[in-house]
Amino acid sequence: MNCIIIDDEATARAIIRQLCAQVDILNVLEDFPNAMQAIKYLNQNEVDLIFLDIHMPDFSGIDFIETLKNPPKIILTTSDTNFGIQAFEFDCIIDYLVKPITPQRFQKAILKAQSFMPKAVEVESSDQEESSSETDLYVNIDRRLVKINIASIYLVEAKGDYINVKTETKNYIVHSTLKKIEDKLPQDLFLKIHRSYVINVKKIVDIEDNSVLIKKEVIPVSRSNRPELMKRLNLL
Amino acid sequence: MEQPNMSYIQSMSGGDTAFEQKLLDIIKLEYPEERETYISNFTNREFKAAADNVHKLKHKISILGLEKSYGIASDFENNLLEGKTDLSIEFKSILDTITEYLQQI
Numbered sequence: 001m002n003c004i005i006i007d008d009e010a011t012a013r014a015i016i017r018q019l020c021a022q023v024d025i026l027n028v029l030e031d032f033p034n035a036m037q038a039i040k041y042l043n044q045n046e047v048d049l050i051f052l053d054i055h056m057p058d059f060s061g062i063d064f065i066e067t068l069k070n071p072p073k074i075i076l077t078t079s080d081t082n083f084g085i086q087a088f089e090f091d092c093i094i095d096y097l098v099k100p101i102t103p104q105r106f107q108k109a110i111l112k113a114q115s116f117m118p119k120a121v122e123v124e125s126s127d128q129e130e131s132s133s134e135t136d137l138y139v140n141i142d143r144r145l146v147k148i149n150i151a152s153i154y155l156v157e158a159k160g161d162y163i164n165v166k167t168e169t170k171n172y173i174v175h176s177t178l179k180k181i182e183d184k185l186p187q188d189l190f191l192k193i194h195r196s197y198v199i200n201v202k203k204i205v206d207i208e209d210n211s212v213l214i215k216k217e218v219i220p221v222s223r224s225n226r227p228e229l230m231k232r233l234n235l236l
Numbered sequence: 237m238e239q240p241n242m243s244y245i246q247s248m249s250g251g252d253t254a255f256e257q258k259l260l261d262i263i264k265l266e267y268p269e270e271r272e273t274y275i276s277n278f279t280n281r282e283f284k285a286a287a288d289n290v291h292k293l294k295h296k297i298s299i300l301g302l303e304k305s306y307g308i309a310s311d312f313e314n315n316l317l318e319g320k321t322d323l324s325i326e327f328k329s330i331l332d333t334i335t336e337y338l339q340q341i
Contacts, residue, residue, distance in 0.1 A: 009292060010262050011299065015248065018259075022250050055291055079294050100298045103248050 001117060002046070002173055005031035006038045006064065007053035007077065012099065016051050016077065019106045024160030026110065027173055035064035045170060047072050049113055051097075054078040065090055073116050075109050077101065137184055139165065139174045148172060150189070154203040154215050156181055158196040166215075193221045193229055201232050237329070240300035240337040259299075264338050267296055271331050278316075278324065287316035290327065297330060300337065305330040 003026055005016045013031045020026040029047060032038040036059060038050075052074050054061035061078075065071055071092040079099045087096045094116050095109040137153075138145045152167040158178045165172040165181070174181075182190065182198050192198045193212065197219050205213040210221050212229075221229060242256070249256045274289035290313040298306045308330065312323040 009295060010266050011259065012295060014255075014259055014262050015299075018250070018252070018255050019248060055288070057288065079291060079298075099295050100244050101248070103250070 001025055001048040001113065002027050002029050002171060003049040003051060004029055004038060004041065004047050005051045006035055006056075006061070007031070007051070008033050008056045009053070012053060012077065015101065019101060019103060020051075022103065023107070023110050025114070025162060025173075027159065027164055027171065029171065035059040035061070035067075038064065039067060042068070048117060048173075050074045051077050054080060062086075065092065068092075073113055075113065134186075137181075139172060139176075141172060141174060146172065150185060151200075151202075153185070153190075154200045155217065155219065156185075156190075156198040191225075191229060191232060193219065193225045195222065201229075207233075237333060238302055238304050240302055240334055243301045244299055260338075260341060263296060263299070267293075267334065267338060270296070271335065274331075278321075283316045283319055283321075287313050290316060293331070296334065300334060302330065302334075305333075 003020065005013050005020075005028065007013045007016070010033070013033070017028055017031065020028045026049075029045065030041060032041065034056060050072055052061045052064065054076055055078060061076065065074065071090075073094050074090070074092050075095045075097060076087055076093055077097045077099060081098055087093045095112050097105060097109055135150060137148045137150050139148060140146075148165060148167060152169070153165055154168065155166040156178060157164040157166065159173070161175060162173050163176050163178055163181055165174060178192065178196070178198055182192055185198065189200055189202060190198050191201050199212065199214050199219060203214050205215070207213075207221075207229075210223070210226070211218050212221055213219075245256050245259055249259075270289060270293055274286055274293060277283075277286040277289055290309055294306060294309045294313065297309050308323055308326050312327045315322045
């Protein structure tokens with residue numbers, strides 16, 4: 001699940017990030033100190049889940065929800081123990097975490113969030129897809145076949161039972177394996193450089209020792225995969 | 237008076253000591269500013285704004301394991317919202333205890 005965190009308190013953002021890091025299926029895309037920055041982000045990006053503080057200056061969490069036309073699922077995070085009833089006036093609010101959030105309560109909220117998410121299914125392998133596989137890849141997310149332009153993919157990262165397909169514009173969490181997507185991607189363009197990473201070789205910025213810089217991410221290269229990577233490069 | 241402790245931070249860090257230190261660094265950076273803002277608003281009798289400050293400080297009080305102090309802070313927040321200053325001395329004492337703790341660690 002791709003998520004963002006909105007909280008004016010840096011301490012709270014750090015805690016929620018840490019709690020998210022302990023859950024394989026969560027991928028924190030960004031965190032924001034105020035709702036306005038988050039609204040700008042959501043105008044250009046899709047997320048599955050928002051951790052939202054209610055009590056923020058100028059623009060409260062509730063103001064934020066009312067601004068969104070189609071809000072994603074939201075877990076409220078607050079020190080207000082008496083806010084529960086108002087929370088259930090909004091269909092998008094699926095849980096309500098009182099600070100300080102314990103890992104146990106956090107896990108429970110995530111299980112609840114998962115039950116609200118349409119199940120992602122594995123990367124399709126129909127003949128129809130194979131016929132268009134030269135330029136596009138279709139993945140099933142939330143019961144929709146989403147087309148991803150293969151050339152725009154710069155990185156695929158294994159995340160437990162999921163893979164995170166990163167493109168120039170968006171990230172897609174798909175229930176699949178690195179092996180399955182590797183088989184679907186053109187071999188001349190993509191290379192597995194680590195047990196958790198497949199990269200688009202054309203998107204490499206530079207290579208240093210046992211890592212590559214791709215877009216703004218430093219990705220490790222395993223010793224066994226390094227020779228193949230070096231072979232692919234047009235070395236002077 | 238109860239003393240700040242690391243029990244909550246350790247319970248949620250998953251044993252990640254680097255994170256524990258990072259969180260303390262963030263608190264050390266954020267807390268003095270929040271404290272000063274509260275003192276300024278309280279001194280200027282901006283009780284609604286001071287209540288908002290107390291609300292935010294409550295999170296840090298709870299993170300530092302100060303359970304009884306959290307109760308006092310909640311009551312004080314409600315007092316401020318009603319324009320009353322009861323428990324201000326007790327709350328100031330909690331802030332001082334936290335300040336001292338953060339200076340020591």
